[in-house]
Amino acid sequence: MMGKVMSPGFIPQVRASALQTFMNVARFVRLDPYSLLRQNKIRPEDLEDPETMIAASALVKLYEDSAAQSGREDFGLLIAGSRSVGTLGPISLLLRYQPTVRSIIEKVIGNMKLLNDIVSANVDDDGHHAMIRIEHLPGFAQRQIIESTVAIACRSWRELMAGAWQPESVHFRHSAPTMLNTHRRVFGCPVVFDSEFDGIGCSSASLDLANPWSDPAMAAHAQRFIDMLSHQRPTSSVTEQARQAIFLLISSGNATKEKVAENLAQHPRALQRMLSRENTNFGELLNEARRELAMRYLNGSKQTVTDIALLLGYSTVSSFTRWFTEEFGKSPAAWRKSSPEDNITKVTAKAA
Template sequence: MPKLVRAAVLTNYLEVALRHGLDADRLLSQVGLSRPSLEDPENLIPVDAAVQLLEESAAAGGNPSFGLCLAESRQLAHLGAISLLLGHQPTLRDALQAMRHYRHLFNDTVAILLEETARMVIIRLEVVCEPPRPCRQSNELAIGALFRLCAALLGARWRPHSVHFSHQEPSDLQLHRRLFGCQLEFASEFNGIVCSGSDLNVINPHADPTMARLARRYLDSLAGSNRPSMLYEARKAIYLLLPMGRASIDQVAQTLGMHVRTLQRHLKAADTTFHELLNSVRRDLVIRYLETPGYPLGQIADMLGYSVPGSFTRWFNSQFGMSPAAWRDTSRTACKKAGADTCSGPDHATYRLPA
């Protein structure tokens, strides 16, 4: 059964498509959607269709920041029922924790992890699709929406220290600078926002504990069977932890709030092992990294958990039948000859070239 997401994830899609001179009806039809399917924000649509729509719209309009255009006008209310709770959380920290707990109610493809140091906080974010597909636009949309959420709770003048993207820098940064107003980092090892640790503890003057309890009770009544599988949750945790060098079974289990043996039982029930799941995520991420010219092979090896480059090369050879350098060269050469912005990589899957 395909994963579903609220149609609200495509809020303002029609307006943005029109502004860029796109044939919205044709693009919607290509991914199995239509205007009526977007009219009700609570309508459930396939995640895969929404992700593909954003990528194809960006390509058709020649705008590598199409997803961010949708994020620019996002409001707290666009998150749906969970906004009733977030607006009454005492601090941004509490709001982010609530988002993680109830993410299955608005978009369970988004994985969020807080990494705290003495003074700074990294809010790591990843959009994880099944089956894997290019999701640059979805990641930019998610980061933009996260920024808008933080600003809604901390005040419009709030600015983070920096915003990070794992993809290559676009040629035009006007929208990024206008929306974020801070340092921008592309070809970064993660997608997300870096801000002051004190920002997470700023008191929300509009928080109402009574309203928060009522909202939480209401959200709990909606949970039902919508929660994603533990296999998918473990996969998302690996996406976040692997570039940090922390994607061990112990760390993944801790992130999911369970014992290692419990996680192992869930994986066994899904007829897989932690090693197989880790290897699957590595295969997904290595293609993304190789497509980004800003990543040298040594850095890619390190982000995939290989401290010795030779070990990374041997693993890649075993998975794709060639060295990572040869894969990168072959993919670029094939795409240049085709004169296209997408092409089939050496593993016969289709990948989008960086803008």
């Protein structure tokens, strides 16, 4: 991880419920769950209370280690496949009584900090087709946690709508695994790899399907309870919120200071003043996002350099190549041909 990936003193966390099915899944793929937990400095007793908050970095590494040691590229999906909406905790009560899928998703987005500190999302809806873009903080965007997060979203929204809502497609920036059986079973729709975003596609009309369990009075009671819980968790810094907004908007070409400020309900000048108080600025955050995404696309997808340039907001391949070479000391094509060890050395040297 390089640059200002997170604000000083901010340690991203996730609810221990993310590991509720870990023990059984680990045994299913013939792993020793206790050994893996120890390796990643997670105490088994922390899994007993789903409301316990654990370090997000430990959970992400645990998922990746489990996938590598078991040889199961679908490990994150196996974790998600047996989780119900109830494992989301108190927020599940609020979601249960919302009137439509759209309002369910809006409540998830608005209360994400009750679930974790590393995921953000937004909805791009043109009136015909909607894309729910799901982003992870820089340094946490690994295959297993990304696929698990998207799968949990699909599973939860289906369950809340008694199966009436279904995704039209699921998207991942990374390339396809060797076997797709689990992906087909879990998602039940086309899965697009080497995509421009991580997330879910569905019709606009499906977002407005009526929830059979909708109850305004119960939703209001649940909201008051959630509001009480929200005040108990620290709010992430403006830097973190701006960084998440940039990641959400960049692939659609909207990662401008004005659009990011709009996403955060701020005037652009006000946003810049707030960022200055945290010793950063919009240009630095945009550059960090481009660095993170450039490495992810080049390392984990089959996107062409031309496509990557466009996804990162460059109008020409030459301008992207020039920027990339200045940042990493080699061209995008040379980066892809180099060994991961050599590339890590380049990144480390740049950060130093």
